[in-house]
Amino acid sequence: MSEIQQSDSGGGDKKHSKVRAKKSSTHIDMTPMVDLAFLLLTFFMLTTTFSKPKTMEINMPVKPDKPEEEQKIKESQALTILLSANNKIVWYTGLGDDPAKPPVTNTADFSLNGPRGIHKVILEKNQDIFTKVQLTKDSIGRGLLKEDEGKKHIASYKGFKDGLVVLIKPDSTAKYKNVVDILDEMNVCAVGRFAIVDITESEKELLKISN
Amino acid sequence: MPKINMPKKSPSLDMTPMVDLAFLLVTFFMLTTKFRPEEPVIVDTPSSISEIKLPERDIMMITIDKDGRIFFDIDGKQTRANLIEKMGERYEVKFTPEEVKRFSVLSSFGVPMANMKQLLNAKEKERETINKETKGIPADSLKNELADWINFGRHANPKFRIAIKGDGQANYPVVKDVIKTLQGQKVNKFNLITNLEEAPKN
Numbered sequence: 001m002s003e004i005q006q007s008d009s010g011g012g013d014k015k016h017s018k019v020r021a022k023k024s025s026t027h028i029d030m031t032p033m034v035d036l037a038f039l040l041l042t043f044f045m046l047t048t049t050f051s052k053p054k055t056m057e058i059n060m061p062v063k064p065d066k067p068e069e070e071q072k073i074k075e076s077q078a079l080t081i082l083l084s085a086n087n088k089i090v091w092y093t094g095l096g097d098d099p100a101k102p103p104v105t106n107t108a109d110f111s112l113n114g115p116r117g118i119h120k121v122i123l124e125k126n127q128d129i130f131t132k133v134q135l136t137k138d139s140i141g142r143g144l145l146k147e148d149e150g151k152k153h154i155a156s157y158k159g160f161k162d163g164l165v166v167l168i169k170p171d172s173t174a175k176y177k178n179v180v181d182i183l184d185e186m187n188v189c190a191v192g193r194f195a196i197v198d199i200t201e202s203e204k205e206l207l208k209i210s211n
Numbered sequence: 212m213p214k215i216n217m218p219k220k221s222p223s224l225d226m227t228p229m230v231d232l233a234f235l236l237v238t239f240f241m242l243t244t245k246f247r248p249e250e251p252v253i254v255d256t257p258s259s260i261s262e263i264k265l266p267e268r269d270i271m272m273i274t275i276d277k278d279g280r281i282f283f284d285i286d287g288k289q290t291r292a293n294l295i296e297k298m299g300e301r302y303e304v305k306f307t308p309e310e311v312k313r314f315s316v317l318s319s320f321g322v323p324m325a326n327m328k329q330l331l332n333a334k335e336k337e338r339e340t341i342n343k344e345t346k347g348i349p350a351d352s353l354k355n356e357l358a359d360w361i362n363f364g365r366h367a368n369p370k371f372r373i374a375i376k377g378d379g380q381a382n383y384p385v386v387k388d389v390i391k392t393l394q395g396q397k398v399n400k401f402n403l404i405t406n407l408e409e410a411p412k413n
Binding site for chain 1: 223226227229230233234236237240241243244256257258259260261262263264265275374376377378379380381382383384385386387390393394399400401402403404405406407408
């Protein structure tokens with residue numbers, strides 16, 4: 001890349017015995033400067049793209065002023081997930097607020113494809129909505145549906161009134177990571193209706209028993 | 212025989228336009244880059260598949276480290292200066308203009324109001340030890356300073372979004388306290404900062 005000086009540029013003057021100032025080339029070797037410029041360029045390009053954090057948006061249900069206004073969830077559509085220490089998950093269907101009928105608990109883990117992964121449990125219960133959402137996403141991807149229109153469809157599927165409602169109840173030993181993982185699972189499985197709820201005393205007992 | 216004179220071409224290439232372009236880009240990236248501000252604690256956020264980017268401005272950041280200490284950070288020099296003065300009035304701590312100025316350029320902080328003066332007057336090394344030893348901003352029901360920070364911050368600029376940056380190993384009750392505090396302020400929409408993780412395919 002460097003410049004090559006033309007050797008014949010000042011050659012004709014040799015006959016003259018006059019002392020002349022040496023004619024130096026006006027070219028400067030710019031290679032090191034270019035190297036540096038590109039080095040800096042690469043550095044800044046890489047640092048800008050990597051420092052943007054991603055976020056997960058969550059909307060907590062607005063607390064109604066009067067307790068009577070609270071929405072009632074049907075027993076059949078509820079799935080309660082209890083989170084505890086050491087990544088333990090205990091889940092049961094229903095609300096579990098009827099003392100006469102203690103819920104049947106199952107344990108699960110966070111593995112995606114494992115035999116007891118919570119992913120499968122949620123997906124199975126939310127299969128209808130998940131399929132619809134997936135199809136809509138596909139058609140957006142193939143350009144059959146406009147993006148904002150498709151998003152509207154997805155939002156309406158997720159807000160389906162009789163769809164699955166997941167109640168997430170972390171106990172006092174649960175880690176923040178577990179909560180985020182479960183919230184993430186809600187996104188993956190296209191569960192639109194979920195809430196983080198305080199754990200009750202009877203559920204703490206359930207966690208203890210299932211140890 | 213006609214002589215073919217090959218035009219004598221210099222093998223050198225004029226690099227000036229390339230250099231111009233390179234430096235233009237360098238300048239552009241230098242000016243647009245916002246370096247991550249120095250943070251008092253290292254937080255290892257959990258990962259999620261969410262691809263929503265955090266807005267660049269108007270962010271109120273609540274950091275929770277793995278020991279469950281709460282730190283608070285808010286954008287904007289002017290906002291910060293107003294905020295510290297309001298908090299000073301509320302907790303009856305007088306701040307000198309010098310201290311207000313220092314607060315406005317500080318990044319995240321996690322000390323109770325009682326120790327705020329100490330943090331502001333500390334040198335860099337001392338500040339590190341303060342950050343290491345502090346218990347974080349109190350957010351329990353007895354003494355909820357975090358609520359005041361959020362409240363005054365939102366008064367200063369209602370557009371502020373609230374982001375929670377929690378360490379994956381933090382105990383959930385601390386996060387619950389923070390969320391309760393937020394809900395107490397009628398904030399029901401907020402962001403959780405996470406790392407990107409690839410979505411499972413099925």
